[in-house]
Amino acid sequence: MPWKDIQVLDQRMSFIVAYRRGEDSLAAVCRRFGVSRKTGRKWVERYCESGLEGLLDRSRAPHRHPNAVSAEIVRLVIMAKHEHPAWGPRKLIPWLRRRHPEIELPAPSTAGEILWRHDLVQPRKRVRRTDPWTRPFEDCTAPNETWCIDFKGWFRTLDGVRCDPLTITDAYSRMLLCCRGLESQNGRLVRRAMERVFREYGLPATIxxxxxxPFASTAPGGLSRLSVYWIKLGIMPERIRPGHPEENGRHERMHRTLKAETIVRPMPNMPAQQKVFDSFRLEFNEERPHEALGQNPPASLYRPSERSYPSRIREIEYASEMTVRRVRTSGEIKWKGGLIYLSEALVGEPVGLVPESERHLAIYFGPLKLCLMDQSTHQLVRIAPEWKQ
Known part of the structure; x- marks a missing residue:
C-alpha cells in the first residue's frame, strides 16, 4: 500500500515491527508494505544503527561541493564589504584581486550571493533611465583633453554651515582632481580652488x-569672469545643453557615489567634512575599481598635463588685421564715437573686431568668437560661440 507523507515515520516503524516479529520473510514484508527489498533492507539497517532517528529522511545534498566557496574567501568578501559599504561585488572582487593575487576569487555574481546571504545587500529601487548621450565624449582620448567641473548640491554640516562641494574630474581617466567644500558658489572662491588644482596637475585643453x-552667464559667448580666466590660460570652455546633465554623465555618476559616501551623513563642521572629502578622493582615485577602465582605478591612467600653470597670466594678443578695443568698467567698448555694451565679465580685457561681411563685424575674445555687430545700427547679434585656433 502507498505511504502517505504525513505517515511516513509511522509506516516505517510499522514495517520494522512486522519484520522483527519474524513471522514473514523480508521479501514478504516488503510486498505487504509496497516497497522494494532494497528499500526495506535500507530501513532495517538504519534502524539497527540509529534506532528511531535512523528512520527519518536524510539530506540528499552531496557531502562535497567541488565548486563551493571556502570559508576564507567568504570572510574576505565580507571584510571587504565592511571596509567599503557603498561598493558592490563588481567593485569588491577586483579590489580584492589586487590585494590577494595568490587567491582564486569567485565571480562577482558569487560574491553578490555571499553578501545577500549575510544581509549585506540593500536592494535599490529600479529606475528607468534614458539612453546615454555620447556627444561630445568621443574626443576624450587622453588625460587632460577635457576636465569636467560642477557643484554637487549644497547641504549644511551639523553646525549649520552651508557647504557647496566643488568637484573637478578628468573626463578620460575619471580622476577626481578636486573635491573642495566651499562656503558658496562665489566665482572668486572657485578660482582660488582651481588655481590649486592647476598648480598641481597642470592645464587641460577644455573644461x-x-x-x-559661476561657470557661465547670459553675456555674449556665455562668458563669466571665471570662463574669461580659463580662456586667458588657453583653456576652451565647453558647456552642455541646458537641462541635459547626461551630456556630463561621467561627472554626474561620480556625484552619485560622492553623495552616498560623504554627504548622506554630514560631519559636525567644515574641517571634518573636508577630511571626509579628502579620504573619499584618495580612495576613489587610488583604490576604487572602475568598470569603464577595465576595473582599474583612475590613478592608473591619469598623468599630469604637460602644460604647467604660468607664473604670470599674459594678456590676450590679436592678429594685426583685427581692431582692438578694451572693455571699460561699465562693460562697454567704444566704437565710432558711440558706446556698445558687451559684458562686465570682460572688464579690462581687450577684444578684437574683424569684418565678417559687408554689414557685420565679428567680435572675438582671444580665439572665441563671441557675437556679431551690425555696423549700421551698432546692435549686437547673438550667435553660437565658436572657438577658432
Missing amino acids: RSDNGT
Whole structure:
C-alpha cells in the first residue's frame, strides 16, 4: 500500500515491527508494505544503527561541493564589504584581486550571493533611465583633453554651515582632481580652488560645465569672469545643453557615489567634512575599481598635463588685421564715437573686431568668437560661440 507523507515515520516503524516479529520473510514484508527489498533492507539497517532517528529522511545534498566557496574567501568578501559599504561585488572582487593575487576569487555574481546571504545587500529601487548621450565624449582620448567641473548640491554640516562641494574630474581617466567644500558658489572662491588644482596637475585643453554660475552667464559667448580666466590660460570652455546633465554623465555618476559616501551623513563642521572629502578622493582615485577602465582605478591612467600653470597670466594678443578695443568698467567698448555694451565679465580685457561681411563685424575674445555687430545700427547679434585656433 502507498505511504502517505504525513505517515511516513509511522509506516516505517510499522514495517520494522512486522519484520522483527519474524513471522514473514523480508521479501514478504516488503510486498505487504509496497516497497522494494532494497528499500526495506535500507530501513532495517538504519534502524539497527540509529534506532528511531535512523528512520527519518536524510539530506540528499552531496557531502562535497567541488565548486563551493571556502570559508576564507567568504570572510574576505565580507571584510571587504565592511571596509567599503557603498561598493558592490563588481567593485569588491577586483579590489580584492589586487590585494590577494595568490587567491582564486569567485565571480562577482558569487560574491553578490555571499553578501545577500549575510544581509549585506540593500536592494535599490529600479529606475528607468534614458539612453546615454555620447556627444561630445568621443574626443576624450587622453588625460587632460577635457576636465569636467560642477557643484554637487549644497547641504549644511551639523553646525549649520552651508557647504557647496566643488568637484573637478578628468573626463578620460575619471580622476577626481578636486573635491573642495566651499562656503558658496562665489566665482572668486572657485578660482582660488582651481588655481590649486592647476598648480598641481597642470592645464587641460577644455573644461566642460553646465550653464549655471559661476561657470557661465547670459553675456555674449556665455562668458563669466571665471570662463574669461580659463580662456586667458588657453583653456576652451565647453558647456552642455541646458537641462541635459547626461551630456556630463561621467561627472554626474561620480556625484552619485560622492553623495552616498560623504554627504548622506554630514560631519559636525567644515574641517571634518573636508577630511571626509579628502579620504573619499584618495580612495576613489587610488583604490576604487572602475568598470569603464577595465576595473582599474583612475590613478592608473591619469598623468599630469604637460602644460604647467604660468607664473604670470599674459594678456590676450590679436592678429594685426583685427581692431582692438578694451572693455571699460561699465562693460562697454567704444566704437565710432558711440558706446556698445558687451559684458562686465570682460572688464579690462581687450577684444578684437574683424569684418565678417559687408554689414557685420565679428567680435572675438582671444580665439572665441563671441557675437556679431551690425555696423549700421551698432546692435549686437547673438550667435553660437565658436572657438577658432
